[in-house]
Amino acid sequence: MGNDPSYTNQKFKVIGSRVKRPDGIDKVTGRAKYGADHNAPGQLVGLFLRSPHAHARIKKISTARAEKLSGVKAIITCDDLPDLTNGDTEARDILENCMARGRALYDGHAIAAVAAIDEKTAKKALQLIKVTYEALPHVTDVDDALKPDAPVLHDYIYTTGVEPKPKTPSNLCNVSEFGHGDIEAGFAEADVIVEKSYKTEQVHQGYIEPHACVASVSPDGTGELWVTTQGHFSFRSVCANLLGMDVAKLKVTASEIGGGFGGKTHVWTEPVALALSRKANRPVKVVMTREEVFRASGPASSTSIDVKIGAKNDGTITAAFAALRYQGGAFPGIWAMLGAMTSFACYNLANVKALGYDVVVNRPKVAAYRAPSAPMAAFAVESTMDLLAKKLRMKPLDFRIKNAAKEGTRASYGPVYGPIGIGPTLEAVKKHPHMRARLKKNQGRGMACGFWFNFGGQTCTDLNIATDGSVTLTVGTIDVGGSRASLSLIAAEELGIPYEQVRAHIGDTGSLGHNDMTDGSRGTFSSGMATIFAARQAVEVMRARAATMWDIPVEDVVWESGQAKATGKKHRKLKALSLADIAAASPNTGGPIAGHNESVPDNAGVSFASHICDVEVDPETGATRVIRYTVIQDAGKAIHPTYVEGQFQGGAAQGIGWALNEEYIYGDDGRLQNPGFLDYRIPVCSDLPFIDTQILEIPNPHHPYGVRGVGETSIVPPLAAIGNALSNAMGVRMDHVPMSPPRILKALAQLDG
Amino acid sequence: MAAHLVSTTINGDAVEFACPADESLLSALRNRLGLSGAKEGCGTGDCGACSVTLDGRLVCSCLVLGVEANGRKITTIEGMAENGVLHPLQENFIEYAALQCGICTPGFLIAAKVLLERNPNPTETEIRYALAGNLCRCTGYDKIVRAVQASARELRQIEKRKGRKKKGKKS
Numbered sequence: 049m050g051n052d053p054s055y056t057n058q059k060f061k062v063i064g065s066r067v068k069r070p071d072g073i074d075k076v077t078g079r080a081k082y083g084a085d086h087n088a089p090g091q092l093v094g095l096f097l098r099s100p101h102a103h104a105r106i107k108k109i110s111t112a113r114a115e116k117l118s119g120v121k122a123i124i125t126c127d128d129l130p131d132l133t134n135g136d137t138e139a140r141d142i143l144e145n146c147m148a149r150g151r152a153l154y155d156g157h158a159i160a161a162v163a164a165i166d167e168k169t170a171k172k173a174l175q176l177i178k179v180t181y182e183a184l185p186h187v188t189d190v191d192d193a194l195k196p197d198a199p200v201l202h203d204y205i206y207t208t209g210v211e212p213k214p215k216t217p218s219n220l221c222n223v224s225e226f227g228h229g230d231i232e233a234g235f236a237e238a239d240v241i242v243e244k245s246y247k248t249e250q251v252h253q254g255y256i257e258p259h260a261c262v263a264s265v266s267p268d269g270t271g272e273l274w275v276t277t278q279g280h281f282s283f284r285s286v287c288a289n290l291l292g293m294d295v296a297k298l299k300v301t302a303s304e305i306g307g308g309f310g311g312k313t314h315v316w317t318e319p320v321a322l323a324l325s326r327k328a329n330r331p332v333k334v335v336m337t338r339e340e341v342f343r344a345s346g347p348a349s350s351t352s353i354d355v356k357i358g359a360k361n362d363g364t365i366t367a368a369f370a371a372l373r374y375q376g377g378a379f380p381g382i383w384a385m386l387g388a389m390t391s392f393a394c395y396n397l398a399n400v401k402a403l404g405y406d407v408v409v410n411r412p413k414v415a416a417y418r419a420p421s422a423p424m425a426a427f428a429v430e431s432t433m434d435l436l437a438k439k440l441r442m443k444p445l446d447f448r449i450k451n452a453a454k455e456g457t458r459a460s461y462g463p464v465y466g467p468i469g470i471g472p473t474l475e476a477v478k479k480h481p482h483m484r485a486r487l488k489k490n491q492g493r494g495m496a497c498g499f500w501f502n503f504g505g506q507t508c509t510d511l512n513i514a515t516d517g518s519v520t521l522t523v524g525t526i527d528v529g530g531s532r533a534s535l536s537l538i539a540a541e542e543l544g545i546p547y548e549q550v551r552a553h554i555g556d557t558g559s560l561g562h563n564d565m566t567d568g569s570r571g572t573f574s575s576g577m578a579t580i581f582a583a584r585q586a587v588e589v590m591r592a593r594a595a596t597m598w599d600i601p602v603e604d605v606v607w608e609s610g611q612a613k614a615t616g617k618k619h620r621k622l623k624a625l626s627l628a629d630i631a632a633a634s635p636n637t638g639g640p641i642a643g644h645n646e647s648v649p650d651n652a653g654v655s656f657a658s659h660i661c662d663v664e665v666d667p668e669t670g671a672t673r674v675i676r677y678t679v680i681q682d683a684g685k686a687i688h689p690t691y692v693e694g695q696f697q698g699g700a701a702q703g704i705g706w707a708l709n710e711e712y713i714y715g716d717d718g719r720l721q722n723p724g725f726l727d728y729r730i731p732v733c734s735d736l737p738f739i740d741t742q743i744l745e746i747p748n749p750h751h752p753y754g755v756r757g758v759g760e761t762s763i764v765p766p767l768a769a770i771g772n773a774l775s776n777a778m779g780v781r782m783d784h785v786p787m788s789p790p791r792i793l794k795a796l797a798q799l800d801g
Numbered sequence: 802m803a804a805h806l807v808s809t810t811i812n813g814d815a816v817e818f819a820c821p822a823d824e825s826l827l828s829a830l831r832n833r834l835g836l837s838g839a840k841e842g843c844g845t846g847d848c849g850a851c852s853v854t855l856d857g858r859l860v861c862s863c864l865v866l867g868v869e870a871n872g873r874k875i876t877t878i879e880g881m882a883e884n885g886v887l888h889p890l891q892e893n894f895i896e897y898a899a900l901q902c903g904i905c906t907p908g909f910l911i912a913a914k915v916l917l918e919r920n921p922n923p924t925e926t927e928i929r930y931a932l933a934g935n936l937c938r939c940t941g942y943d944k945i946v947r948a949v950q951a952s953a954r955e956l957r958q959i960e961k962r963k964g965r966k967k968k969g970k971k972s
Contacts (some may be wrong), residue, residue, distance in 0.1 A: 057952045066895065066898075068895050069895065069898070071903070072894075072895035072900070072938075073891075073895070074880075075900055075903030075906050076878075076887065076891040076894050076900070076903075076906055076907075077838070077878065077879065077881070077882055077887075077891065078836070078837070078838020078839070078877065078878035078879045078907050080903055081837070082840065082904055084831075084837075084840070084841065085831075085837040111905070114807060232904055253938075254938050255841070255902070255904075255905045255938055256850055256902075256905050256936055256937070256938055257840065257902070257904040258842070261972070304902075304903065304904075305902055305903045306840070306904025306905075307901075307903050307904060307938050307939055308902075308940070323876050329830065335841075337844060338842065338843040338844060338847075338848075443885070447961060478822075523944045528901070529901035529902060529939060530900060530901060532897065545906040546941075610861070638809075658935065690897075690898040690944075691898055691901075693898075693937070693944075694898050694901055694940055694944060697941035697943045697944070698938075698939045698940050698941050699903060699941060700941055701940070701941030701942070702938070702941075724843065724845055724847060725843050725845070725847035725848050725936060726847045730936060730938060731929075731941075731942075732933040732934075732935075732936065733928075733931075733932040733933050733935070733937075733945070733946065734926075734929040734930045734933040734942060735933075736880065736929075736942055736943075738943050738946070742897040
């Protein structure tokens with residue numbers, strides 16, 4: 049199925065080996081420097097004052113007493129951040145999210161910030177700032193926000209994507225539609241139709257490292273930012289634009305990153321830290337507390353989704369429909385749109401329609417979270433697929449295989465697929481011993497599929513060869529989980545040298561051209577591609593240098609196994625020159641040897657996964673344990689299989705937490721009640737089993753090695769896989785995530801009643 | 802609040818520092834002593850990223866006061882490798898890819914070392930419960946548990962060899 053032999057037959061020397069990562073020793077000895085581990089001479093401590101209201105008008109902010117406190121060096125409110133966004137509504141929303149402008153839109157919204165000589169003084173100063181609020185009615189639930197009597201957050205949001213254009217503002221920002229065919233005709237053809245509604249609660253990425261930065265702005269308008277981020281070039285552009293700085297005069301250095309999963313693709317405190325530094329004329333360090341991370345960084349959407357699928361008795365789906373309502377927090381987002389695009393992407397459907405409703409509520413501005421928006425849509429669709437299979441008296445796996453998308457299928461979101469992995473992952477499920485393992489009482493098995501687009505994006509990479517033959521690879525994509533190892537492997541493969549001879553670095557914004565963020569599973573895909581081409585450029589340089597050294601035409605020089613060789617009988621006495629030989633001579637043959645690549649490697653290659661999950665439910669408490677879990681996913685080509693497995697396992701674990709426990713709990717007052725790891729419980733080691741993985745390699749024809757992004761898809765199937773397993777274990781269909789003990793007990797009680 | 806002088810031993814070295822009575826040990830380590838290997842993930846003892854040992858006992862340094870270190874022995878991640886040689890746990894965390902972002906790694910290594918000192922042959926379940934106070938959001942714990950299992954095996958073999966040598970000397 050779609051295995052292109054020209055790629056699979058490629059013989060690799062080091063690609064696919066499980067080498068040690070170059071940053072490993074620093075990270076096991078405590079030497080690695082993360083966001084909060086950097087300090088600048090004379091730095092101040094920056095702290096934020098945040099709204100205790102879900103929705104309020106800010107009538108007055110009085111900073112006079114705080115300003116007089118000894119040790120306070122700067123106080124910032126929105127007055128210090130004039131709106132320079134010039135009609136760019138996205139930038140304006142970022143500005144208003146970083147610092148409230150006349151109104152607080154959610155519990156935790158920044159109202160003011162202080163820079164002081166130490167934390168104690170800064171805290172005292174926050175207490176001295178007096179804010180007069182006028183509380184306004186609020187709404188935190190996505191369905192409530194769409195009711196006619198809901199408080200409207202923004203007077204400038206008129207729903208787009210609908211005809212006729214509404215005459216009044218509302219919380220519905222946009223309606224997006226995807227699909228093809230005629231679903232009415234399709235449902236008319238169906239022998240069996242299942243229709244069901246689902247809800248999923250809000251979750252947070254839960255990276256262990258809180259947001260942290262050190263900002264330093266000089267009186268001459270230049271600045272530096274040390275920050276934990278998934279994209280230092282993007283942070284540079286956003287911060288410079290908001291503050292009216294020249295982009296090139298702000299140097300952003302990315303620290304080691306302690307997890308991001310999408311949450312560190314957005315700025316939160318960084319523009320304010322720069323503004324504080326500019327005002328105080330000293331470096332300012334801002335480190336969020338865990339409570340601030342939960343209340344005021346960007347979690348994922350909560351959702352409400354309706355799904356309707358119809359099929360013929362032979363199992364052919366005739367029509368599929370979904371209406372997906374996603375809240376983006378207090379500002380417009382594209383989250384429902386992404387949910388609508390991904391919802392039916394696994395299947396080959398003649399008639400399909402998905403409607404995405406993007407909604408604003410009084411919650412923090414939503415950010416990307418690993419395959420953003422796809423897990424909720426997959427929960428609704430894949431749960432419905434199981435219900436429909438049951439009605440058709442088919443095995444859910446066979447029902448999925450029958451309807452799986454394949455090469456040539458028009459995807460529900462538009463494009464026609466090339467070679468893809470959904471079919472092969474489903475066939476692999478069928479063959480997997482997990483599917484035949486015995487289950488005991490109160491145990492059940494479920495499976496589900498997932499999809500993610502993957503992304504290419506702007507990339508710029510440098511490869512420099514030192515005179516001793518060692519190689520520096522400088523990339524601009526943040527290493528979130530081992531990509532420096534994979535990229536070094538790629539450079540070694542291309543140059544024909546040992547992995548250990550390559551050292552990969554993440555360059556700061558002063559050392560490379562713009563690189564998009566590490567998101568969309570693009571790090572190893574995009575920078576890998578740029579590394580290949582940079583290395584090939586360096587090889588061309590080395591061929592020319594060898595030709596110079598030998599004084600023969602460059603056409604007579606070939607590059608093989610890390611050596612320049614002269615071809616033809618007349619050159620047979622010329623001994624091959626190694627990379628090190630050519631590098632050693634480089635000062636006299638034209639100077640440093642380098643390769644460079646800037647590109648936008650599109651066609652990252654869509655990614656599919658199928659997961660199998662066994663659960664055991666305690667009927668007395670409603671507690672669910674995952675007792676066995678298997679991830680099967682298409683990686684295109686696994687550059688470093690251990691780290692690919694790690695991505696599969698990590699995504700599955702996050703999905704398991706989402707499915708069973710994690711949820712933002714808001715009180716009637718619109719305030720978040722569980723902003724801490726004790727009450728927002730992510731999976732701990734004793735909650736999980738080993739997570740088995742199977743890597744499939746269906747090459748991406750648009751990458752020289754066949755690589756696809758691998759980072760995100762693994763979080764998509766677990767919600768539904770667990771829901772389906774629960775259904776098979778206890779006979780209850782859970783339609784509300786998380787499937788926490790109280791919800792399961794309630795469902796079991798309804799079953800008995 | 803006046804600062805208190807604290808005399809303590811950190812990773813075998815005698816260390817003195819001054820800190821106010823309400824300052825956490827984590828803050829003192831990171832901000833006064835430059836030992837930033839211990840991380841603050843939550844500040845409330847829920848994530849274990851700040852794990853150190855205090856007189857051999859595993860603690861969250863965010864829940865210990867700096868002044869409590871007076872007269873006690875502290876070990877941090879910076880003291881785990883001896884004479885430039887990585888501890889088997891450190892080697893195996895790299896070998897088994899038990900870290901992705903690595904922010905939780907110092908805490909896990911400290912917690913795992915304490916576990917293996919007390920229980921050289923833990924079951925998988927014992928490992929999972931011993932490490933349940935340390936949060937990792939990247940790995941799903943799979944490769945962490947495998948790295949600890951491999952380290953336990955290695956350490957037992959090292960002990961065995963030592964035992965044999967001792968016996969050999971006696972006879």
